[in-house]
Amino acid sequence: MSSESALRPQPAPKGAAVVVVGGGVTGLSAAWWLAQAGVDVLVLEKGIVGWEASGRNGGGATHAVSPLFREEQRLWPMMDELLGYPTEYxxxxxxxxxxxxxxxxxxxxxxxxxxxxxxxxxxxxxxxxxxxxxxxxxxxxxxxxxxxxxANPQRTVQAYAWALQDRGGRIVQHAAVHDITLRNGRAVSVETSQGSFGCEALVLAAGPQTALLAGRLGVEVPIxxxxxxxxxxxxxxxxxxxxxxxxxxxxxxxxxxxxxxxxxxxxxxxxxxxxxxxxxxxxxxxxxxxxxxxxxxxxxxxxxxxxxxxxxxxTPDGRPILDRLKNPENVVIATMSSVGFGLSPASGRAIAQLAVDGRCNFADLRQLDLARFAGLAADWRERRGWVPWSPSGADNLMVES
Ligand SMILES: Cc1cc2nc3c(=O)[nH]c(=O)nc-3n(C[C@H](O)[C@H](O)[C@H](O)COP(=O)(O)OP(=O)(O)OC[C@H]3O[C@@H](n4cnc5c(N)ncnc54)[C@H](O)[C@@H]3O)c2cc1C
Known part of the structure; x- marks a missing residue:
């Protein structure tokens, strides 16, 4: 995992044009693409970057089932050069x-x-x-x-974080977001353990905790x-x-x-x-x-x-959710359903475009929108047996290859 000392000291900023919640590969890649495009961007991370799944995974980058597959395959061979740091791809x-x-x-x-x-x-x-x-x-x-x-997950997290900072993006660690303030149908700030940070657009890329944050907006994200x-x-x-x-x-x-x-x-x-x-x-x-x-x-x-x-x-169908909400209309939801490391170069690019333009111009993201779960039963996890182990529960272990 990338250590705190690996990040360069920065002045404490308060807000940005785009605030990204979550310093995993999804949030960092999105922020890096935004910074590349000259957008003022800030990542808020409750712990240290890459401490969760992004620094702990198998490093695989082979997701043929994804609409982002072509872009995943196109980008990875270039990532060391684009980022300026080694990913060991x-x-x-x-x-x-x-x-x-x-x-x-x-x-x-x-x-x-x-x-x-x-x-x-x-x-x-x-x-x-x-x-x-x-x-x-x-x-x-x-x-x-x-x-x-x-690729090497820890190297990759570090490469995204450093490359983001090189392009003027900012990262605040130990800033846990606990609420989102809305005004006139838009997210205008996030409330954290280090105070309030204003935003014009907001990206929720908090891994499994994306569901809890979206819940603050009254939006249900099934994870x-x-x-x-x-x-x-x-x-x-x-x-x-x-x-x-x-x-x-x-x-x-x-x-x-x-x-x-x-x-x-x-x-x-x-x-x-x-x-x-x-x-x-x-x-x-x-x-x-x-x-x-x-x-x-x-x-x-x-x-x-x-x-x-x-x-x-x-998610219920094993695919990521990458979607810009209709209400509040300046919020992008980004959670990757266990395939987020390999897809991160492409998902970050897609998220950056959703945040700025409202649409992705290189892949059809309709398979990844939140609306596909509109009819999902409230007890979908129980129906599938995707629930925590209990002494009375039978098969609540997921076998996956
Ligand atoms: C053992 C293992 C093996 C895997 N193998 C692969 C693989 O081979 N290939 C592959 O593509 N994927 C793999 N994955 C899945 C992959 O790691 C994830 O899909 C990916 O890392 C998700 O990245 P993320 O940035 O979306 O989420 P995360 O890495 O979970 O990052 C989210 C960040 O948000 C922060 N956060 C959460 N809540 C808040 C809050 N309220 N305020 C501020 N910050 C917050 C967290 O601290 C965290 O750092 C594997 C995962 C694991 C655990």
Missing amino acids: QPYRIRVALNESQLAQHRRMTQLAVSQGFETELLDPKALRELVPLVGDTVAGGIFCRYGGH APARAEMIVTEPVPVMRHGGVDGGGLYGRQTLRGNLAYGGGPHEWLEAQDLQPRRAATSPVMRSLARRMRDLFPKAAHVRVIRSWAGIVEN
């Missing part, structure tokens, strides 16, 4: 199949990217072992995706937060491509060689209950370690040296 993904059924599943999933003009290559076990020497002798094969990629875990091993020899997934795990090999992986089950939480338990728990860690051993049998001997938990934000 590496291109491509390799999907490992431990059996024929997984291979068929990977083929189905990669079709979406193929149908958008991206290329894949089927790898037989020998070809896969050449690219990923850590897989076992009985592996079924894999798919080389000539798209997608991964179910869940706790997810990752483990990191000692370094192993660096592979040609570090973005290797499979067996229900996501993750990457770091430039130093560590294997950093996560995967379900995830634990559902209440929106008000996001403070505790950012440490990993041994049952989930054991499950991750076991599946990593199955995915990379040739690395079964290496030790797990670090672990942590983070909170993912899930």
Whole structure:
């Protein structure tokens, strides 16, 4: 995670043309795009930048299902240059199949990217072992995706924050927003633990807490937060491509060689209950370690040296919500439904355009508007079993690949 000392000292500003609530990758990227366009922008963060999911994720940037996919793929290879700081971005993904059924599943999933003009290559076990020497002798094969990629989340948060400051954007940390003041149908200021900050436009990019803030405006944003875990091993020899997934795990090999992986089950939480338990728990860690051993049998001997938990934000259909509200009409809602890291270069650009122009000129965001949930039942979480564990509850763990 980026540390406070990593940010340059700044005078305490009071307000900006655009105020962004949330110093994760979504808010920071949006603010950076705004600052690039010469807009006076201020990010308010309740803790320190990147402390939540944005600094704790798997670093994957491969979201073929998103209307922002093309822009995600276009921007990532340029981000180090655009930001002026390293994100450790590496291109491509390799999907490992431990059996024929997984291979068929990977083929189905990669079709979406193929149908958008991206290329894949089927790898037989020998070809896969050449690219990923850590897989076992009985592996079924894999798919080389000539798209997608991964980056270092903490480096990326820091790069956005520094690049934002380089362009005159401001960040105030330890400023928790607890209310929003409206006048004549517009948000005119946010009220924080460090006082009031005026704004002409407001972006709510507070991860799972976006729902609580939108609630202050009388706007319902359906989000179910869940706790997810990752483990990191000692370094192993660096592979040609570090973005290797499979067996229900996501993750990457770091430039130093560590294997950093996560995967379900995830634990559902209440929106008000996001403070505790950012440490990993041994049952989930054991499950991750076991599946990593199955995915990379040739690395079964290496030790797990670090672990942590983070909170993912899930909408009912698994897609982000990026929308400029009708009332109050100067507020943009931006919450990313567990795919926010990879999409951040593109989501930030889209959010900046929504804040300034009211529309995005490079992607069709209709699939991401809030109105799609208009008919959602009030008890949608209970109906899906997306509720926190209770002694009487049965299956309230989310299994996710
Ligand atoms: C273990 C794990 C693995 C993941 N793997 C991937 C992956 O491989 N690829 C991918 O694309 N995504 C992944 N994700 C999801 C991704 O990390 C998130 O979708 C993304 O980071 C969301 O960014 P954000 O800026 O919208 O929200 P957050 O990172 O949650 O940031 C929101 C910020 O708002 C601040 N905030 C909240 N309330 C207030 C308030 N009232 N006042 C001021 N500030 C406030 C918070 O402190 C926080 O810093 C993963 C997530 C986890 C936890």
